[in-house]
Amino acid sequence: MNAQRARELGGIAQNLRITGLKMVQSAHSGHIGGAFSLSEIMSVLYFEKMNIRPEDPQWEDRDRFVLSKGHATVALYPTLATRGFFPIEDLSTFRNIDSYLSGHAEMKHVPGVDMSTGSLGQGLSTAVGMALAAKQLGKKYTTYAILGDGEIAEGQIWEAFMFAAAHKLDNLIVILDSNKVQLDGTIEEILNTGDITKKFLSFGFHVISIDGHDVQQIAAAIDGGNATEGKPTIIIANTVKGKGISFMEGKSKWHGKTPNDEEFKIAFEELYNKNLKLEG
Amino acid sequence: MADKIATRHAYGEALSELGKEPNVVALDADVSTCTMSCMFGEKYPDRFYNVGIAEANMVGIAAGMSTLGQIPFIHTFAMFAAGRTYDQIRNTLAYPHLNVKVVGTHAGLTVGEDGATHQCLEDLGLMRAIPEMVVICPCDGNETKQAVRAIASYNGPCYLRLGRLAVDVVTEFPGYKFEIGKAQSLKDGTDATIIATGIMVQIALKAAAELEKENINVRVLNMHTIKPIDKDAIINAAKETGAIITAEEHNVLTGLGSAVSEVVTDTVPVPVLKVGTEDTFGKSGNAEALMERFGLNKENIIEKVKKSISMKK
Numbered sequence: 019m020n021a022q023r024a025r026e027l028g029g030i031a032q033n034l035r036i037t038g039l040k041m042v043q044s045a046h047s048g049h050i051g052g053a054f055s056l057s058e059i060m061s062v063l064y065f066e067k068m069n070i071r072p073e074d075p076q077w078e079d080r081d082r083f084v085l086s087k088g089h090a091t092v093a094l095y096p097t098l099a100t101r102g103f104f105p106i107e108d109l110s111t112f113r114n115i116d117s118y119l120s121g122h123a124e125m126k127h128v129p130g131v132d133m134s135t136g137s138l139g140q141g142l143s144t145a146v147g148m149a150l151a152a153k154q155l156g157k158k159y160t161t162y163a164i165l166g167d168g169e170i171a172e173g174q175i176w177e178a179f180m181f182a183a184a185h186k187l188d189n190l191i192v193i194l195d196s197n198k199v200q201l202d203g204t205i206e207e208i209l210n211t212g213d214i215t216k217k218f219l220s221f222g223f224h225v226i227s228i229d230g231h232d233v234q235q236i237a238a239a240i241d242g243g244n245a246t247e248g249k250p251t252i253i254i255a256n257t258v259k260g261k262g263i264s265f266m267e268g269k270s271k272w273h274g275k276t277p278n279d280e281e282f283k284i285a286f287e288e289l290y291n292k293n294l295k296l297e298g
Numbered sequence: 299m300a301d302k303i304a305t306r307h308a309y310g311e312a313l314s315e316l317g318k319e320p321n322v323v324a325l326d327a328d329v330s331t332c333t334m335s336c337m338f339g340e341k342y343p344d345r346f347y348n349v350g351i352a353e354a355n356m357v358g359i360a361a362g363m364s365t366l367g368q369i370p371f372i373h374t375f376a377m378f379a380a381g382r383t384y385d386q387i388r389n390t391l392a393y394p395h396l397n398v399k400v401v402g403t404h405a406g407l408t409v410g411e412d413g414a415t416h417q418c419l420e421d422l423g424l425m426r427a428i429p430e431m432v433v434i435c436p437c438d439g440n441e442t443k444q445a446v447r448a449i450a451s452y453n454g455p456c457y458l459r460l461g462r463l464a465v466d467v468v469t470e471f472p473g474y475k476f477e478i479g480k481a482q483s484l485k486d487g488t489d490a491t492i493i494a495t496g497i498m499v500q501i502a503l504k505a506a507a508e509l510e511k512e513n514i515n516v517r518v519l520n521m522h523t524i525k526p527i528d529k530d531a532i533i534n535a536a537k538e539t540g541a542i543i544t545a546e547e548h549n550v551l552t553g554l555g556s557a558v559s560e561v562v563t564d565t566v567p568v569p570v571l572k573v574g575t576e577d578t579f580g581k582s583g584n585a586e587a588l589m590e591r592f593g594l595n596k597e598n599i600i601e602k603v604k605k606s607i608s609m610k611k
Contacts (some may be wrong), residue, residue, distance in 0.1 A: 084362075125365075125394050132365065134394040137385055143355045144390060147362020154323075154344070155366060174386075177355035 019066075019237050027233040030100070031061035032293045035262050037096035037109060039289065043282055045113040048121070051272040052166060053092035055197040055230065055257035060097040062236040063162060072102035075129045081159045082148045084133045086141025086175075087166035087195065088122040089274070095119055095128070103130035139172025141165075142192065146178050149190040149250075160244060164193045168200030171209045176221070182250040183222030190250040191243040192223075195230065197259035201273045214254065223252045230255025263288055300440070302464035305496075306403040308439030309460055310334025312446035313371060317342045322450065325360055326373040327353045333373040333403040333460075353378045357386035360398045369397055369450060375409075376402030376459060380421035391455045392428045399449050400425075403460040405435075406547035407575065407592060408497060410462070410585035417580035422495075423552025425457040426525040432478060433525040435459040435546075435554075437499035441469045441522060444476035452478060459496065461547075463585055466500045469520070479523045481531040487515035490603050491535035491542050495521045495554045498545035498573070498594065505599035516543075516603055527557045529565075536566035541606035543571050545599055547589075550574035569609040571602040 019027075034057045042048040064070070068081040085094050091112075099106040111117035118127040122136030132148070135141040145163035152159055169175065182190055194214070198205050205211060218225045224246045228235040236255070243251030259273075260266030263285045277285055314337040316322050323345045330336040330348060339346035349356045353374050360370035373379070379402030380387070391398050402421055409417045425433045432452065436442040442460065449456040468484065469476075484499070485506050494502035499520045506516045517539055519531055535542055542562060544555040555572030562570050575592050589595055 078366075082365075133362070134390065137389040140354070140358050140386055140390045143358020143386075144362035144365075146355070147359035148365060149362075150347070150359060151363040151366040151368055154368075157366075174352075174354040174358070177350075177352035178358065181349060181352070181355055181359065 019234050024233050027061045027066060028058065029293065030065050031057040031233070032262065032289065034060060034093065034096045034100065036286070036289050036293065037100065037106070038092040039282070039285055041096065041109045041112045042092055042276060044110040047113055047276050048092045049089045049274045050092055051199065051259040051266060051269070052087060052195065052197065053090045054261045054263065055195050055259050056090055056093040056164065057261065058231045058233050059164070059193055059195070059236055059255055060093050062233050062240065064097050064101050066237055067240050068162070069159065072130065075103055079157060079159055082132045082145065082161040084141045084145040084148070084161070084163040085123050085135055086145070086163050087138065087169050088135025088141060091121065091123055094123055094131070098128070098130040104128070138166070138169045139174040142175050142178040145190060146182050146187065149182070149187040150185060152189050153187070159189070161190050162193065163190070164195055166200070167194055167196045167198065167205055167211070168208070170194070170211060179221045179223070186248050187250045188247050191240060192250065192252040194252060194254050195257055196254050197257045199259040199268060199270045201270060203270050218252050222249055224249050225252055225254065227254040228256065230257035231261060262292060300467040300470055302466055303439035304462060304464045305436055305439060305442040305460040306334050306462065308442040309401065309446060310337035312443040313338045314341045316446060316450055317345070319369070319450070321367055322369050322371065323347070323363060324371045324373065325349055325356050327351055327356050327378065329374055333401065335371070335373040353383050354386050357383045358390055361390045361396050364396045364398050369399070371399045371401055373401045373403065375416060375418070376405035376421045377416055377418035380424045380457065381418060384424055387455070388428050392431050395430055395454050397453050397455070399456045399458060401458045401460065404462045405459045406461060406496070407580045407588045407594065408461055408463045408547065408585040410588065411582050413582035414579040419549045419575050419580060420552065421459060422524050422546070422548050422554065423556070426557060430454065431525060432456040432523070434478070434523050435496040436522050437496055437520055438465055438467045438469055440467050440474070441476055445522065448476055448478050461497055463497065465497050468500050468503060476522070479526045479528055481522070481528040482520045483517060484520050485516070485518040487517040488539055489515050490606050491517040491519060491539045492545060492599060492603065493519045493521050493532065493535065493542060493554065493558055494545040495524065497547050501594070501596055502545050502599060505596040505603070508596065509600060509603060514603065514607070521554060524554055524557055527561060529561050532558055532561045533565050536562050536568045540610045541569050543573060543599060543602045543606055545573040547594055548574050549577055551577050569606045571606045573598050573602055
């Protein structure tokens with residue numbers, strides 16, 4: 019990827035943050051921290067790598083995407099809207115009683131969502147099912163799943179890992195949003211998951227560790243995953259929770275908290291300033 | 299009358315027959331030779347997945363496969379099918395209304411010697427508490443086969459409850475037709491109605507025959523669909539016979555008895571007496587002996603029929 023394209027994708031990521039923050043402001047609720055750690059990943063997936071047709075969300079040969087950490091709709095919905103799956107104006111109805119844009123990801127109501135998620139630990143298994151079905155039906159699409167690093171405390175995640183490796187699902191790319199922070203504190207404080215690279219390797223995965231805010235590294239890791247044969251890939255994306263807003267970065271209290279008016283003002287200023295730098 | 303056959307055995311035959319449909323897939327969590335999904339696996343190894351002892355993962359995989367238009371049937375014991383994976387079924391199958399069939403075998407006390415940890419007496423309650431879930435409990439092998447075809451044609455999540463023991467075939471008669479949500483009257487009567495499900499249907503018929511000798515004429519309804527429950531059949535029974543007895547191999551809390559009571563108290567309030575386990579765990583023992591011990595027998599039904607008639611206004 020050339021530097022120009024990298025700058026564009028970085029700009030898109032920053033705009034996803036701005037759009038996401040506006041959504042949270044309209045809704046007076048939503049999960050900012052674990053959405054902003056994903057912005058660059060969503061930008062590279064939806065604007066560079068994934069084979070999708072926004073005008074035909076159910077196109078049968080599309081790449082599949084499962085947001086296993088289903089609370090990160092503040093990353094997902096702005097991405098889908100910006101990519102053209104539904105009108106961007108609708109984002110202002112997020113979490114509203116009459117809106118189709120629910121708090122957690124919903125496949126039956128939101129165009130472009132391939133699986134309903136929200137109860138942590140369950141999405142990865144569904145992505146495994148999609149990858150397995152592709153093998154069985156001879157389809158060539160790739161299935162992507164994004165996990166939270168707190169989420170991997172759920173036992174079902176490891177059931178799914180074992181199955182994916184045993185069935186050699188090389189059409190599955192898992193991206194771990196390793197932002198090191200969960201709702202109640204840091205991963206280290208709550209349940210230290212230790213050397214996850216070793217764990218994933220021992221589970222039979224192709225493991226790639228990257229800076230999850232570097233679009234070139236993200237793109238290269240996805241290419242590496244797609245080129246891997248005989249085993250599933252996991253990309254450990256080292257990210258920062260609440261990335262882009264200084265007072266939120268790395269803070270568990272910004273997992274699901276809504277900023278007050280003053281905090282919104284500062285947050286928007288920081289995001290717009292960064293955006294100008296990217297564009298300049 | 300046809301030979302006794304366990305509903306799970308009839309199920310295995312029906313599923314492997316259904317395999318003619320290329321979009322049917324089967325998953326099992328390491329108990330396929332007990333749930334009898336192995337019969338499908340032998341015939342269609344390319345569409346059969348033994349996921350290992352990982353029920354939650356099995357639900358999720360099935361959910362993912364169903365989005366490709368496949369119709370997954372997933373199998374394990376009722377305890378784990380409905381109990382262990384309640385959250386997965388609620389949030390990942392039922393909420394998005396995915397076309398996955400959950401099959402729980404070895405339900406109830408008749409698991410026998412394996413004891414309380416494997417005797418699920420709450421699955422009907424758990425599954426019917428979930429919006430949009432279809433919940434079916436066939437009474438014999440013939441009905442099971444028809445139920446399998448019916449749920450395969452229905453587009454949405456279903457729970458099918460099956461038993462370990464061989465049971466009498468009571469639905470093999472001219473005109474029998476399985477329809478989701480439609481109870482059948484297996485015997486007409488005017489003094490009271492026994493509404494039974496699963497293995498209790500054949501016991502209810504025996505109780506009814508015995509009551510006949512005492513000139514007590516009871517109607518027997520086979521309520522194979524717990525959800526959506528056949529409200530019309532229940533309302534008619536309440537109006538026409540004035541007393542109802544429910545019979546299920548399940549906790550009287552939350553199961554068939556509760557479902558029938560909910561309809562009756564909303565419409566035509568009449569006595570509803572319940573035969574089932576009385577909010578208790580099971581125990582190890584011979585299956586038939588357990589049914590006697592816990593009052594899931596003809597005698598208890600007869601006693602409750604007489605009591606319900608005495609309670610009529």
